[in-house]
Amino acid sequence: MHQKDLSLLKTMNVHSNLILANQTDQNAYLEESVEDFSVKMISTTTRGVGLNRNIALSRATKDILLFADDDTIFEDDLEENVVAAFEKNPMADVILFGMRYNKEGKEVKRVVNKNERIPFYKSFKYGAVNLAIRRNVLLRENLSFSQLFGGGCIYSHGEDSNFIINCFNRKLRVYTNSYVIGCTDSSQSSWFRGFSEKYFYDAGALARSMFGLFSYPYMFYMALRTKKRSDLSFAKKMKMLYAGYSHFGQLISFDEFAQMNNRIDEK
Incomplete structure (x- = not known):
């Protein structure tokens, strides 16, 4: 750039x-x-x-x-x-x-x-x-x-x-x-900010793009291989992966997903 x-x-x-x-x-x-x-x-x-x-x-x-x-x-x-x-x-x-x-x-x-x-x-x-x-x-x-x-x-x-x-x-x-x-x-990355909720949400969307209905083994692998590299629990990672997978069809970004959940929580 x-x-x-x-x-x-x-x-x-x-x-x-x-x-x-x-x-x-x-x-x-x-x-x-x-x-x-x-x-x-x-x-x-x-x-x-x-x-x-x-x-x-x-x-x-x-x-x-x-x-x-x-x-x-x-x-x-x-x-x-x-x-x-x-x-x-x-x-x-x-x-x-x-x-x-x-x-x-x-x-x-x-x-x-x-x-x-x-x-x-x-x-x-x-x-x-x-x-x-x-x-x-x-x-x-x-x-x-x-x-x-x-x-x-x-x-x-x-x-x-x-x-x-x-x-x-x-x-x-x-x-x-x-x-x-x-x-x-590899000292710096233009996008990587740790194994956060957004990382796993985006990885779930990627899984859907690459594997479609056969995404679950890949998502399980992604959650498992970061076991010692993320503060998120295995269940939380799988939840975010599935959220990204589920919302990929509508191209809903992580920020939009977070806003949607905040509105739900407020109700």
Whole structure:
């Protein structure tokens, strides 16, 4: 957001063709050739991470698409290794790569994968920054990012999970790869404010979006895996998850849900 120039190219250590979808206060277009690569910046007054990524996708022309967060620093040999992974595995539609995570300058986690095809339930730990997809597959399956989930949207998180699960729903062949593409700074988050009532409410809406009537195992998993990371009781978490699930059809936000309950309590 609010980029004035192409300095992110250096900050993120990108040596490849790049599209920067930049949400700011004006509409503009900038294109330059850097190291013989095409670098485009599309600035719009839109808001919402899903819409922003879709704007970038609409301008993509290359065979393999890799998503990026602006707090990720990529390895020098990124393009060479990503392309090689697809060449070695022509059956792969989607490949999820490894990532290192830093907090306050120190590495706190490293995701290193096996080279294998995975089922959907093994994909929950990955985000869009891990993901590379063949462009022809994305176009064929009409895949895009939801505008309901993520920063600037009605539900604060889940756009990455929603996209990845849609890949499985379209019967795409999803693989993991041992190459670690870079390092992401996890010191701050634009949306995460702890495992609060809103977090679980939004997670319930996400479950409904991804799994429909088969959401209950996922909601149970979400409540259980945060047992030591939330002050909310298991029953309270399940209540909020179910509330988000139930109200997703009407796209009722957490704030609207809270106001509705306050009115009920007043009566």
